[in-house]
Amino acid sequence: MKTGNKVKNQVSVPTWIKSNEEFCPFCLKGLIDTDGSIHLTSDKKRMVINFKNNSKPLVESFRDMCTKLKIRTNELYEGSTLTRGKIFKHFKLEISKINQVNRFISIINPEKWKNRKKYLLDTLNKNGSNWA
Numbered sequence: 001m002k003t004g005n006k007v008k009n010q011v012s013v014p015t016w017i018k019s020n021e022e023f024c025p026f027c028l029k030g031l032i033d034t035d036g037s038i039h040l041t042s043d044k045k046r047m048v049i050n051f052k053n054n055s056k057p058l059v060e061s062f063r064d065m066c067t068k069l070k071i072r073t074n075e076l077y078e079g080s081t082l083t084r085g086k087i088f089k090h091f092k093l094e095i096s097k098i099n100q101v102n103r104f105i106s107i108i109n110p111e112k113w114k115n116r117k118k119y120l121l122d123t124l125n126k127n128g129s130n131w132a
Contacts, residue, residue, distance in 0.1 A: 012057035013065065024065040025108050031062055032110045040120060045129045047120055049095040049104055059091040066093075069107055072100050098131065 013031075017023045032038075036051040051062045059076060066073050074094040081088050095104050105113050124131040 010055050010057050012055075013061035018061055018064050018068070021068055024068055028062065028065050028069075028104075029108050029110055031058075032108065033112055036110070036112065038105075038110065038112050038116060038120065040123060044123050044127045046096065046098070047101050047124065047131065049101055050092060052090055052092040054088055054090050056091045059093055063093050066095070066104070069103075071095065071104050071107070072097065 013027055017027050032049065032051060035053045036049065038047065038049050040047055051059060053059050053062075056076075056078075063073050063076065072095070074096060077092045077094070079090055079092065081090050095101055121131070
């Protein structure tokens with residue numbers, strides 16, 4: 001990987017990682033645990049996984065590795081964030097279908113899941129979600 005600012009350099013995951021099905025879960029775990037989230041929708045009836053970063057190639061790499069592992073993501077979303085008086089462009093992917101969220105969690109086993117699992121599942125159950 002190129003040294004320096006990942007956003008300014010618009011870094012991506014190296015091809016040798018993206019193309020190797022054994023390495024993809026480890027890389028995805030690192031990415032989701034640093035720049036991702038596992039949260040409930042506003043009605044607290046569905047769980048969603050988001051990956052957001054200011055480097056478009058990095059978000060595209062996340063999508064490519066999910067695809068390699070047969071995990072479907074939603075379309076790439078482009079937005080902007082105001083931080084310290086500056087506007088930054090960001091890119092975001094979402095995994096929102098129940099079976100795809102479950103697949104991601106079972107394959108990747110992110111630390112964020114381990115830390116929030118009880119709260120998320122208890123809240124879904126309390127709100128009558130049909131979470132499987």
